[in-house]
Amino acid sequence: MQGNQGLGLVYIHVLGCRSSLCEGEYIAGSLKSRGALITEELGENINAAVIVTCSVTQEADRKCRQIVRRARKILGREKILAVCGCWSQALDSESAMELGINILAGSRGKNILPEIIESAITNHDTRFQDLRTQNIFSSALSWEELEISSPVMHSRAFIKIQDGCDHFCSYCIIPFLRGHPVSRPEKNILDEIHRLIDNETQEIIFTGIHLGLYGRDIDSSLAKLINSVSKIQGLKRLRLGSLEPFSLDERLLAALSECESFCHHLHLPLQSGDNNILALMRRGYTAEEFIRVCDDARKFLGDDLHISSDILTGFPTESDSAFNNTLNVMRESKLGRVHVFPFSERKGTLAEKMRGKISHQEKILRVSMAITLGRELYQDYVKRFINHDVEILIEESGSKGHTKHFVEADILDKKFSPNQIIIAKAVSELNGRLKCIYLNRN
Ligand code: SF4
Structure with a gap:
């Protein structure tokens, strides 16, 4: 104490x-x-x-x-x-x-x-x-800085850069609870990154409720922030948390492609690949636009970019053919790791009142079909690294870690102290994990 x-x-x-x-x-x-x-x-x-x-x-x-x-x-x-x-x-x-x-x-x-x-x-x-005295929907809200005087030492550190959302997807309660979007001032973010680097943090992950809205309230943008982060010496790895597909414009892709520390992985929640369901969800893009965003991202960031995603099955009125459209978009956009959730009604949202509810049994069946396809796609993606050198950030156990593309890797022949970045050769794949042999050169 x-x-x-x-x-x-x-x-x-x-x-x-x-x-x-x-x-x-x-x-x-x-x-x-x-x-x-x-x-x-x-x-x-x-x-x-x-x-x-x-x-x-x-x-x-x-x-x-x-x-x-x-x-x-x-x-x-x-x-x-x-x-x-x-x-x-x-x-x-x-x-x-x-x-x-x-x-x-x-x-x-x-x-x-x-x-x-x-x-x-x-x-x-x-x-x-x-303490709940503020109107969380007021556009006059500003960022509340949470002071951290003793930075936590982790190999990976999450930095919150944005809060709130006003997109109001029809199934989501978050905008009602988190309120108007606000962005953290760039200086505070950069100062925190410097403190974390001084404390030997190797990887930083930007997080927020709707990251793509970063900067809208402070005359900035995620692209501008990434440009500033690119100039920081000593930052080994930068990742972005979940990003709404419509946020990924050319300016942001250009900034990411010029940022040396950016790890080639994006999490873009698809939710559905059917245009009627996407409109009912109020997601703000079509299936074709989602596929185009993935293609553009690969053009800027390379064909080996890992695009992971979230899928919501059994949204009201989702027919078999609408669900098949989702599976087709998963294939066409060559998704990697996929998290699948059954739709669940959230009191107070628009979707709560929608007709055409899907039975629990059907939802669960679709969850399992989407998971099965997701696993196949992910394994196909991971296999591309076999016989290649991969960079791994070592985690607590000393023999496991994540590659830059956010693929889990096991090192078969050696233990390391946590928080080290090593180079290894991927020799095989098992259940979406790379099995690697240490290469003695950094
Ligand atoms: S799913 Fe994300 S973008 Fe949509 S309303 Fe919820 S927080 Fe906002």
């Missing part, structure tokens, strides 16, 4: 996407710099609990409620329970008080949360405080 002994052990639990994880890490870092000892074990010896919540599905809501209840039970009545994030954005204050929450923040206000938690612990202040 370090610093202010008064804060003691603080439990932190994060649910949800990469943005949530980043926020959890920032909150943990800030509490740590205020003298808390952070734990992920919920025990009776903890002084306070912080739960970063998610609300992407009804199931996520259920989990949040369950974890909050459990935390309150173990904390007893006198300890501080703070909750923030997407689920708590929509929680009414009566329910929050019934659940025993002391400090309630939503998708905003996480930057002041550590200070308020510190003060509540120090002053034994168990009053109910609702």
Whole structure:
């Protein structure tokens, strides 16, 4: 334990996407710099609990409620329970008080949360405080910088550069919870990259709710940011998180192609390959446009670019032939790794009220067909690296890692310390993993 002994052990639990994880890490870092000892074990010896919540599905809501209840039970009545994030954005204050929450923040206000938690612990202040004072749909919103004074040392670091979305896909609740899009000032991002490089971070992943909207509110763009990042010395690897296909214009592709540290992998969620379903989903592109975006990306970034994707099966009115269109677009756009989800109704979205619901059985059948095709496509993609040299960033185990194209690799003949980048020769492939032999030259 370090610093202010008064804060003691603080439990932190994060649910949800990469943005949530980043926020959890920032909150943990800030509490740590205020003298808390952070734990992920919920025990009776903890002084306070912080739960970063998610609300992407009804199931996520259920989990949040369950974890909050459990935390309150173990904390007893006198300890501080703070909750923030997407689920708590929509929680009414009566329910929050019934659940025993002391400090309630939503998708905003996480930057002041550590200070308020510190003060509540120090002053034994168990009053109910609702920090959700902002209108999250106001175009006057700006970026809330989450201070991190002791950068976390990881081989890979997620940097949150954007928040919010106003695209309103018909199945998605996120715009209602995260609110108006805001971008992190470029200087803060570049400063954080420098700090991470100084702490030996090898790989940086830009993350956001809708990355393609980066810069719209601050007279900048993702392309401009990438151009600035390209000039940073010492950054080995840069990746982008999920990017909406319509965000990938020529300026961005040109910037990525000139950025030496950019890893040749893009995650472009297709969701459906059928034009009627895409229109109902309000995705903002057609199947033909998606294929063209993939072709353009390969023209700029090379034929070995890995394009991974997400598929949503069983959207209302999706017929067999509409689903087959999805499988065809998966093939035509030569996708790599694919995550497949069955459509699930989200209360408050347009899709909730749509007619033509697909049976659970049919949805699951389509999930399994899309997964099977996805595996075949991914294995075909991975095989291209056999007999070639690949660069691997070594992870915790010392014998596994990811290549620059975001392919998992096992090193068969040697162990390394984590966080090293090595060159190996890929000799075979098994279930989408490359099997490699170390080449003694870096
Ligand atoms: S782009 Fe669509 S899927 Fe992504 S957060 Fe916005 S509304 Fe949701």
